[in-house]
Amino acid sequence: MDNNLQLEKECSTCNGCGKIANKACPVCNGTGTVLTADGLQVLKYLRDSIRVSEH
């Protein structure tokens, strides 16, 4: 596993603060970070793995 793999990045919509005008940012759901393309790949892989293990 590559430890340098970046799974999350700062949300560019709220600049990482998680809020826009005192409301939770809709892009990152108030977390201030969003998944990168690599992050989405890993998430998809994990979900597929869980699905397989349930059978």
Ligand SMILES: [Zn+2]
């Ligand atoms: Zn945001």
